[in-house]
Amino acid sequence: MDIRNHHQAHEIQQPHFLSNIPQEELEYVLELLSDENVNLRDVVSRLQAHPSLGVLIIRAVNAVKLGTQQNVRSLQHAISLLGLDRTRQILVDNIVEANEFTLSNMNSF
16 A cells, blocks of 8 residues: 555545534434424524534525525525425435545545
């Protein structure tokens, strides 16, 4: 094994942006998004506590445009366009990706 290639592979790998959010917090946010009676302000407030989650949602809504002419800048606007189910799915997909990233990093040692 070439030690330079092994070392370079580890330099390129960066922690997934969700890795700094406690698992319990992610689970709570997902539960909140599953509640049909949840207040949108409560969801926004909880997501704003973790800027990486808010950025993720805003980027997702801007990526698909959802009939908007301008980029969405507000988390509340983004969630109202996506809906709670799609917002939850975006988070679930990224949590799965983060877990796969962690596992691939562990396997590279």
